[in-house]
Amino acid sequence: MWILLGITAWIAGWALNVWLAGRSASKITALMVPILFGLTLVLVWEALVRGFGISPVILPPPSAIAARAGESGMILWEDFVQTVIKGALSGYVMGCAAAIVTAIVVDRFDFLRRGLLPVGNFVAALPVIGIAPILVMWFGFDWQSKAAVVVVMVFFPMLVNTVEGLRDTSAMQRDLMRTYAAGYWTTLVKLRLPAAMPFIFNGLKLASTLALIGAIVAEFFGSPIKGMGFRISTSVGLLQLDLVWAEIVVAAIAGSAFYGGMALLERAVTFWHPSQRKGR
Template identity: 85%
Template sequence: MWILLGILAWAGGSALNVWLARQAPGRTTALAVPLIFGVTLIFVWEAAVRGFGISPVLLPAPSAIAARMAGSTGVLWEDFVQTVIKGALSGYVIGCLAAFGTAIVVDRFDFLRRGLLPVGNFVAALPIIGIAPILVMWFGFDWQSKAAVVVVMVFFPMLVNTVEGLRDTSAMQRDLMRTYAAGYWTTLLKLRLPAAMPFIFNGLKLATTLALIGAIVAEFFGSPIRGMGFRISTSVGLLALDLVWAEIVVAAVAGSAFYGGVALLEKAVTFWHPSQRGQS
């Protein structure tokens, strides 16, 4: 019975999305298509688990995950604050601001660009599982060490994007500023920083995902008795997979909201850029 319901739900959702795709594009259609697909996928997941009798240790049903989330709101909120607010967000802000300031200095002195950016590419390639235990030993087991991991992860991607953005002006534009007797700082504020905004926001959006991943993974190498990474690692050992999935859902929602907030800010700031034109 559940298998049949799953097949019917998949067929119905697919047909509805195909019909919506043929309609005139608009905000309602753009929101309805992924929403219908997501609801259909969840229902098929539920039907498959129940129909095939899959063990909850292997794959809990969405209803079991939702029930666990409803019954563990206190734990989930505590983990959210520890990992996302204290670890990821603080490291994100510190790392991005430090990278932006460093990019201004690097852009001012060309020898720093030639010397620092290759080092940045090297550090950015370091695996998190290698640097996380070291930073945990340096900064302790609380959120400060997770923030330090996040700083390392977001600093160089943000730095590279900002430096490249500051260089994204044509010779004609710079010559025009010189004809107005504009100095370095005036040119930076009036021309180069606005032109660099798409690159800067690209680095900010990339850093949102890196920050959350870094904070969660760092908690696997030492944490107090709270945090998403701590909860996931201990719950797997206890075979409480419904709680593991609940933490994953919270992390996914937080990461999507984080990225979406930066994307909305980008749209407001870079409304003039061709990539933002014509978007509803």
């Protein structure tokens, strides 16, 4: 019966999504399609787990995950504050702000661009599991070390995007500013920074996902008795897979909201860009 219910849910969800996708594009339709697809996956997951009698130690059903999330609301909130607010968000703000300031300095002095960007590409390729234990030893086991890991992860991708954005102006545009007797800083503020905004927001969106990943992974190498990474590692050892999945769901929602917020801010700031006008 459960397997039949899963197959029925999949067919019904597929047909409904095809019908919605064929209708005229609107904000409501664009929102409903992913929501219905997600609900279909949850229903199929629940039906298959129960239909095949899969052990909750291997894969708990969504209903068990939701029940555990309701029971452990305070734990999930404390872990969210420790990992997302203190670790990921603080490191994200510091890393991105430092990268933008450094990009302006690098753009002003060409020898820094030639010397620093190759080093940045090297550091960006370092695995987080390699640098996290070192930074935990340097900054301690609290959120400061997780913020340091996030800074390292987001700094160079943000730097590269900002530097490329600052160079994304045509010779005609720069010549026009010179005819107005505009100096370097005037040209930077009125021409080059606005032109770089699509690149900057691309870096901000990329860094928003890296920040959360970095903060969670860093907690595997040392953390106080709270945090998403800490809770996931200890709950796996205790075979509390429903709590592990509850933490994963919270992290996914936080990451999606973080990315979506950056995308909405990008639309508000870069409304003039052709890519944004096309989507309207």
